[in-house]
Amino acid sequence: MKQVVLVFLGGGFGSILRFLISKAYNSHLQHFFLGTFLVNIIGCLLIGFILGISARGNYLTPNQTLLLSTGFCGGFTTFSTFSYEGHSLLKTGELFQFSIYTILSIVIGVIAIALGLWLSKML
Structure with a gap:
């Protein structure tokens, strides 16, 4: 149950931050969803870093890794929005x-x- 709560909390914070960044930047460029693009690239950088330091075994506990990677990065990044925006361009x-x-x-x-x-x- 603790792991579910960690994913829930991380995902909530990630989703809020994604919403704020997308709202701030998606209207800046015509025909390019800059906010979604930035969120997904930043999320890729973060999850690479988080999983990299987690693999070293001495920086993050398994629960911290779960909170940050599955929770925060999972809520922060958005493949479904990326796909929808691609569909709208097509x-x-x-x-x-x-x-x-x-x-x-x-x-x-x-x-x-x-x-x-x-x-x-x-x-």
Whole structure:
């Protein structure tokens, strides 16, 4: 039951922060959802770092890892919103913007995970 509460708390904080960032930045660029993009890239960097330091075994307890990775990062990042926004770009015929948004999100997301893992080794 404790683990469920940790995921719930982390997810709640992550979701609130995602909402605030998306609200602040999604209207800045036409045909590019900057808020969702930033949230997902930051989330990739964070989860790479969190899981990297967790794997070292001496920085985070399993419960802290659960709170931060599954809870916070799970609530913070949003694949469903990313997919919906991609669908809306396709629906309006914005094929180029859809391609850029999708490719950048995936490629930079994977790079951010690798960077987070690398940064975790610096501790």
